[in-house]
Amino acid sequence: MTNFDDFFVVPMLSRDFEEVFQKFLGGSSGRSYTPGGYPVCDIFSKEDDTTVIEMALAGFTKDDITISVKEDRGLITIEGKGESAKQPLLPNRRIAKRAFKQEYKDAAGKLDLTKTLAKFENGLLTLTIPPKAKIEPQKIDIL
Numbered sequence: 063m064t065n066f067d068d069f070f071v072v073p074m075l076s077r078d079f080e081e082v083f084q085k086f087l088g089g090s091s092g093r094s095y096t097p098g099g100y101p102v103c104d105i106f107s108k109e110d111d112t113t114v115i116e117m118a119l120a121g122f123t124k125d126d127i128t129i130s131v132k133e134d135r136g137l138i139t140i141e142g143k144g145e146s147a148k149q150p151l152l153p154n155r156r157i158a159k160r161a162f163k164q165e166y167k168d169a170a171g172k173l174d175l176t177k178t179l180a181k182f183e184n185g186l187l188t189l190t191i192p193p194k195a196k197i198e199p200q201k202i203d204i205l
Contacts (some may be wrong), residue, residue: 095145099164102118117164122142127142137175171194
Protein backbone atom coordinates (compact mmCIF):
# COMPACT_ATOMS: atom_id res chain seq x y z
CA MET A 63 0.00 0.00 0.00
CA THR A 64 1.31 3.48 -0.82
CA ASN A 65 2.32 5.44 2.26
CA PHE A 66 1.57 9.11 1.71
CA ASP A 67 4.59 10.06 3.76
CA ASP A 68 6.53 8.56 0.82
CA PHE A 69 4.62 10.38 -1.95
CA PHE A 70 4.42 14.10 -1.45
CA VAL A 71 4.19 17.46 -3.15
CA VAL A 72 7.60 18.98 -3.80
CA PRO A 73 7.49 22.40 -2.14
CA MET A 74 7.63 25.42 -4.41
CA LEU A 75 8.84 28.80 -3.13
CA SER A 76 5.30 30.15 -3.34
CA ARG A 77 3.83 27.24 -1.34
CA ASP A 78 2.79 27.44 2.27
CA PHE A 79 5.80 25.88 3.99
CA GLU A 80 3.88 25.38 7.23
CA GLU A 81 1.73 22.80 5.44
CA VAL A 82 4.79 21.07 4.01
CA PHE A 83 6.50 20.87 7.44
CA GLN A 84 3.28 19.57 8.98
CA LYS A 85 3.17 16.87 6.30
CA PHE A 86 6.75 15.75 6.94
CA LEU A 87 6.77 16.08 10.73
CA GLY A 88 3.18 15.13 11.46
CA GLY A 89 2.90 12.28 9.00
CA SER A 90 -0.29 10.74 7.72
CA SER A 91 -1.84 7.38 8.45
CA GLY A 92 -4.69 7.76 5.96
CA ARG A 93 -5.06 6.53 2.44
CA SER A 94 -5.49 9.95 0.90
CA TYR A 95 -3.90 13.38 0.94
CA THR A 96 -5.13 16.74 -0.32
CA PRO A 97 -2.34 19.30 -0.70
CA GLY A 98 -3.34 22.94 -0.47
CA GLY A 99 -2.76 25.57 -3.12
CA TYR A 100 -3.63 25.95 -6.76
CA PRO A 101 -4.82 23.96 -8.54
CA VAL A 102 -6.92 21.85 -6.18
CA CYS A 103 -5.60 18.29 -6.07
CA ASP A 104 -6.33 14.96 -4.35
CA ILE A 105 -3.91 12.04 -4.03
CA PHE A 106 -5.19 8.63 -3.01
CA SER A 107 -4.34 4.95 -3.16
CA LYS A 108 -6.50 2.15 -4.51
CA GLU A 109 -6.74 -1.38 -3.12
CA ASP A 110 -4.20 -2.62 -5.70
CA ASP A 111 -1.61 -0.02 -4.52
CA THR A 112 -2.15 2.11 -7.62
CA THR A 113 -1.78 5.80 -6.75
CA VAL A 114 -4.16 8.34 -8.28
CA ILE A 115 -3.65 12.09 -8.57
CA GLU A 116 -6.77 14.09 -9.46
CA MET A 117 -6.44 17.76 -10.30
CA ALA A 118 -9.30 20.20 -10.93
CA LEU A 119 -8.42 22.30 -14.00
CA ALA A 120 -11.57 24.18 -15.02
CA GLY A 121 -11.03 26.28 -18.14
CA PHE A 122 -7.95 24.36 -19.31
CA THR A 123 -7.73 22.15 -22.38
CA LYS A 124 -5.47 19.12 -22.68
CA ASP A 125 -3.22 21.19 -24.97
CA ASP A 126 -2.64 23.62 -22.06
CA ILE A 127 -1.25 20.83 -19.84
CA THR A 128 2.19 19.19 -19.90
CA ILE A 129 3.09 16.13 -17.84
CA SER A 130 6.68 14.92 -17.56
CA VAL A 131 8.41 12.17 -15.61
CA LYS A 132 11.98 12.05 -14.33
CA GLU A 133 12.15 8.45 -13.20
CA ASP A 134 15.75 8.68 -11.98
CA ARG A 135 14.61 11.38 -9.50
CA GLY A 136 11.16 9.89 -8.85
CA LEU A 137 9.40 13.06 -10.02
CA ILE A 138 6.20 13.76 -11.91
CA THR A 139 5.79 17.37 -13.03
CA ILE A 140 2.44 18.79 -14.12
CA GLU A 141 2.45 22.22 -15.76
CA GLY A 142 -0.43 24.30 -17.03
CA LYS A 143 -0.25 27.25 -19.41
CA GLY A 144 -2.52 29.94 -18.03
CA GLU A 145 -3.68 33.32 -19.17
CA SER A 146 -1.11 36.00 -19.76
CA ALA A 147 -0.49 38.42 -16.91
CA LYS A 148 -0.79 41.20 -19.52
CA GLN A 149 -4.47 40.45 -20.16
CA PRO A 150 -6.76 42.79 -18.23
CA LEU A 151 -8.67 41.17 -15.38
CA LEU A 152 -12.42 41.11 -15.71
CA PRO A 153 -14.34 42.56 -12.77
CA ASN A 154 -15.89 40.04 -10.36
CA ARG A 155 -13.99 37.14 -11.94
CA ARG A 156 -13.84 34.16 -9.60
CA ILE A 157 -12.51 31.31 -11.72
CA ALA A 158 -8.83 31.67 -12.51
CA LYS A 159 -6.93 29.95 -15.28
CA ARG A 160 -3.50 30.71 -13.88
CA ALA A 161 -0.29 29.13 -15.01
CA PHE A 162 0.98 26.54 -12.52
CA LYS A 163 3.68 23.97 -11.96
CA GLN A 164 3.29 21.13 -9.47
CA GLU A 165 5.88 18.46 -8.76
CA TYR A 166 5.17 15.21 -6.96
CA LYS A 167 7.91 12.92 -5.65
CA ASP A 168 7.77 9.18 -5.09
CA ALA A 169 10.31 9.25 -2.25
CA ALA A 170 9.98 5.52 -1.51
CA GLY A 171 10.48 4.53 -5.15
CA LYS A 172 7.47 2.20 -5.04
CA LEU A 173 5.66 3.53 -8.12
CA ASP A 174 6.33 2.84 -11.80
CA LEU A 175 6.24 6.44 -13.01
CA THR A 176 6.96 5.48 -16.64
CA LYS A 177 3.62 3.63 -16.79
CA THR A 178 1.57 6.64 -15.65
CA LEU A 179 -1.74 6.98 -17.48
CA ALA A 180 -3.26 10.46 -17.89
CA LYS A 181 -6.88 11.28 -18.65
CA PHE A 182 -8.42 14.75 -18.98
CA GLU A 183 -12.20 14.95 -18.99
CA ASN A 184 -14.64 17.73 -18.01
CA GLY A 185 -11.90 19.82 -16.38
CA LEU A 186 -10.55 16.95 -14.26
CA LEU A 187 -7.02 15.63 -14.86
CA THR A 188 -6.53 12.10 -13.54
CA LEU A 189 -3.10 10.48 -13.35
CA THR A 190 -3.06 6.76 -12.53
CA ILE A 191 0.33 5.47 -11.41
CA PRO A 192 0.79 1.71 -10.93
CA PRO A 193 3.14 0.22 -8.34
CA LYS A 194 6.43 -1.22 -9.51
CA ALA A 195 6.33 -4.94 -10.19
CA LYS A 196 7.49 -6.96 -7.24
CA ILE A 197 10.94 -8.38 -7.84
CA GLU A 198 11.12 -12.02 -6.86
CA PRO A 199 14.40 -13.33 -5.50
CA GLN A 200 16.32 -15.45 -7.97
CA LYS A 201 18.04 -18.65 -7.03
CA ILE A 202 21.68 -18.78 -8.06
CA ASP A 203 23.18 -22.18 -8.61
CA ILE A 204 26.59 -22.82 -7.16
CA LEU A 205 29.06 -24.29 -9.66
